[in-house]
Amino acid sequence: MKKVKYRHSATRIVFLSVSLFFSFNALLLAQDAPQESELSGEQPDVQETVQGPEESNVEAAASSGDAAAGKELFNTLCAACHKLDGNSIGPALRGVGERRETDWLHSWIKNSQALIAAGDAQAVELFNEYNNVAMPPFPQLSDGDIDNILAYVNAPKAVPKEQQAGSEAGAGSGSSGGGVSTDILLGILAFVLLMLLVILYLVNKTLRRFAVASGVELPVKQKRSTPIWRSFVENQFLVIVSAVLLMLVGSYFAYGYLMQVGVDQGYQPIQPIHFSHRIHAGENQIECKFCHSSARVSKTSGIPSLNVCMNCHKSISEVAEGTATEEYSKEFYDGEIAKLYDAVGWDVSSQQYTGETEPVKWIRIHNLPDFAYFNHSQHVEVGGIACQTCHGPVEEMEIMYQNAPLTMGWCINCHRETNVRTAGNEYYEKVHEELSKKYGVEELTVAQMGGIECAKCHY
Numbered sequence: 001m002k003k004v005k006y007r008h009s010a011t012r013i014v015f016l017s018v019s020l021f022f023s024f025n026a027l028l029l030a031q032d033a034p035q036e037s038e039l040s041g042e043q044p045d046v047q048e049t050v051q052g053p054e055e056s057n058v059e060a061a062a063s064s065g066d067a068a069a070g071k072e073l074f075n076t077l078c079a080a081c082h083k084l085d086g087n088s089i090g091p092a093l094r095g096v097g098e099r100r101e102t103d104w105l106h107s108w109i110k111n112s113q114a115l116i117a118a119g120d121a122q123a124v125e126l127f128n129e130y131n132n133v134a135m136p137p138f139p140q141l142s143d144g145d146i147d148n149i150l151a152y153v154n155a156p157k158a159v160p161k162e163q164q165a166g167s168e169a170g171a172g173s174g175s176s177g178g179g180v181s182t183d184i185l186l187g188i189l190a191f192v193l194l195m196l197l198v199i200l201y202l203v204n205k206t207l208r209r210f211a212v213a214s215g216v217e218l219p220v221k222q223k224r225s226t227p228i229w230r231s232f233v234e235n236q237f238l239v240i241v242s243a244v245l246l247m248l249v250g251s252y253f254a255y256g257y258l259m260q261v262g263v264d265q266g267y268q269p270i271q272p273i274h275f276s277h278r279i280h281a282g283e284n285q286i287e288c289k290f291c292h293s294s295a296r297v298s299k300t301s302g303i304p305s306l307n308v309c310m311n312c313h314k315s316i317s318e319v320a321e322g323t324a325t326e327e328y329s330k331e332f333y334d335g336e337i338a339k340l341y342d343a344v345g346w347d348v349s350s351q352q353y354t355g356e357t358e359p360v361k362w363i364r365i366h367n368l369p370d371f372a373y374f375n376h377s378q379h380v381e382v383g384g385i386a387c388q389t390c391h392g393p394v395e396e397m398e399i400m401y402q403n404a405p406l407t408m409g410w411c412i413n414c415h416r417e418t419n420v421r422t423a424g425n426e427y428y429e430k431v432h433e434e435l436s437k438k439y440g441v442e443e444l445t446v447a448q449m450g451g452i453e454c455a456k457c458h459y
Contacts, residue, residue, distance in 0.1 A: 065144075065151030073149050077138060080315065084153060087351060088315045090130060097154040106146050111137040131351070158321075262369065268401035269363040273343070274336045275400070279323060282395035288387045295376040295387075303362055306344045313340060317348055328398070365402050366391075372408075373457050384421045389414075411457070415446035 074082075074093075081089040096105065100122070108115055108123065112135040115123035127134065141149075211218060232238055280286045289295055294302030317337055324330040340346075345354040368374055379385045388394060392403025404410060420443070422428045428449075435444050450456065 065147040065149075067148070067151045067155055069145075070148035070150070070152030073141075073145055074152055077141075078149070081135070083315070083317070085157065086317055087349065088317075089133060089351065090135065091126070093153040094157065095154060097150050102150070105150065106143060108135070109141060109146055109149075110139055113137065263405050263407055264365075264367070264402050265405040266401060267365055268399055269365065270399070271363055272360055273339045274328075274332070276328075276333070277394045277397045277400055279319070279333075283323070285395075288394070289380070295380045297377050297381075299373075299375045299377070301376050306340065306360065309340055310344055310346065313337060314346070314351075317341075325398075365400055366406065368406060371458055373459065382425070383418075385418075412447075412452050415451040418446050419443045420446055420449055 078093070082091070082093050084092065084094040086092050100108075104122065112123060112127075114137075116127050116134070208218065280291075281288060291304040291308055292301040293304075294300055317334070319330055319333040319337075321330060323333060341348060343358045343360050345356045345358075346352075347354050379390075380387070390404055390406075392401075394400070420428060420432065422432045422444075431449065432444055435448060436442060439448055441448075445451075
């Protein structure tokens with residue numbers, strides 16, 4: 001029998017590779033152990049560093065008044081004209097106790113106009129600086145109420161949770177600097193996989209040599225006499241069935257494609273200014289028709305003018321901390337408000353319009369064909385249909401999108417299923433009474449009132 005050289009080479013390679021693999025594992029385990037001990041030892045120090053300023057802020061606020069009661073009074077009486085950080089109709093109030101004397105603040109809050117009339121230098125300076133807009137008097141506030149407000153506005157600005165989380169993450173990353181990086185781990189795994197492939201190749205090659213030397217015949221694939229495609233072509237029954245099947249499947253997909261032409265359900269463009277319906281209609285519960293006022297009396301709902309936005313955003317130049325989400329930060333929302341100011345030409349520092357405006361090119365989302373007539377006022381006012389019926393859960397949408405297909409079939413189904421609201425509507429009383437007798441029903445659908453006639457929407 002023929003002698004085979006290097007019969008044990010594959011075994012040796014396997015043994016060396018396994019030894020190398022376990023050596024790497026032992027190295028990783030040895031480095032992970034001190035890393036965990038360091039993290040567990042430094043964790044209390046990080047917590048003390050983060051919690052220290054918060055505790056001191058609470059003690060400072062509690063010593064000078066009830067900040068919680070002051071916050072409620074501030075939101076009720078002061079927030080319309082003042083912000084804690086940044087000027088509005090009046091100056092920013094955070095830290096005002098450090099800039100003004102407490103007795104002077106009491107007199108100013110109770111009756112600012114009296115101080116101006118008396119010629120007080122600070123009062124006259126403030127009055128002139130803010131466009132001669134007099135602050136309304138608050139004689140109903142007691143000294144305790146004013147102390148509570150001052151306690152709230154004098155409290156230092158709280159550190160956002162995102163910054164605290166970032167500091168904790170930074171501390172954690174600093175303590176774990178001695179660990180093994182992910183790139184090294186991936187490199188080791190790639191090396192191990194490569195070694196396994198080499199081992200498999202060598203084992204297969206060695207076994208084939210051993211089989212040849214031992215006289216063992218290896219299986220050989222036999223070539224087919226007739227290719228599969230030729231057998232398929234020669235079978236007329238399979239060809240006919242396949243052709244019919246392809247025609248049916250192609251017709252199905254072609255019909256589905258053609259039925260989607262002009263249907264923009266799910267269309268969600270990016271607008272030039274990010275407007276969150278979730279914040280306005282959801283969290284703040286602003287009624288849809290407050291901004292889209294044309295929907296009450298017009299065919300279209302209308303695009304709100306930027307003056308409508310400025311009714312609120314003259315005083316709101318930044319969002320609350322709790323408004324931010326994981327995807328959209330507070331800085332992002334504040335930047336979008338700044339875009340609004342650039343468009344209308346509003347100078348935040350002087351609280352005046354500059355006269356330099358820029359058009360906002362909004363992208364239309366819901367767009368019906370020109371040959372289809374739709375009237376918002378007829379549905380919203382006369383029919384009492386909620387906006388969400390067609391537009392979906394707008395109060396939950398961060399970015400507005402087309403919720404319904406707005407096809408002819410979709411509209412007809414709605415007219416067939418929706419009853420006409422006749423209570424308190426004299427326009428429909430007589431018609432409803434006659435048609436109710438005709439159809440023998442107590443309530444009529446829009447379709448029974450003629451809502452699916454062609455001329456209702458196409459004329």
